[in-house]
Amino acid sequence: MTTGEFRDEDLKSRARAPSWRVEIAGSPAFPCREDQNVLEAMRHAGLNPLAIGCRGGGCGVCRVRVSDGEYFARPMSTACVPPEEAIEGLALACRIMPRTDLKMSAAPMDRCCKPKARKAA
Numbered sequence: 001m002t003t004g005e006f007r008d009e010d011l012k013s014r015a016r017a018p019s020w021r022v023e024i025a026g027s028p029a030f031p032c033r034e035d036q037n038v039l040e041a042m043r044h045a046g047l048n049p050l051a052i053g054c055r056g057g058g059c060g061v062c063r064v065r066v067s068d069g070e071y072f073a074r075p076m077s078t079a080c081v082p083p084e085e086a087i088e089g090l091a092l093a094c095r096i097m098p099r100t101d102l103k104m105s106a107a108p109m110d111r112c113c114k115p116k117a118r119k120a121a
């Protein structure tokens with residue numbers, strides 16, 4: 001397989017992925033494919049209702065409260081979204097991919113979820 005064939009197949013696969021409608025309170029709705037995280041789709045749509053940080057589930061700046069819809073969630077920092085809050089619909093936009101249309105709002109941290117820097121001994 002050449003690199004070009006891989007890219008063609010990748011593009012075909014992406015074109016087949018279902019797309020869902022995502023609404024973040026205070027911003028126009030935008031499309032998000034099942035193989036795309038919400039933060040990436042938001043950025044691709046040129047919108048900025050959420051802050052963009054690490055993009056890897058570690059900093060918590062993209063935390064949201066999902067009020068409607070279903071999603072698949074990749075692992076995220078439990079310091080940013082403890083399990084008891086995940087059950088209530090809190091999630092990180094950079095780690096969730098829609099399985100239905102989604103409605104959500106920004107849910108900023110009431111604390112910093114970044115690990116505290118350790119002092120040198």
Ligand code: FES
Nearest residue numbers: 053054055060094
């Ligand atoms: S951008 Fe850092 S957790 Fe989402």
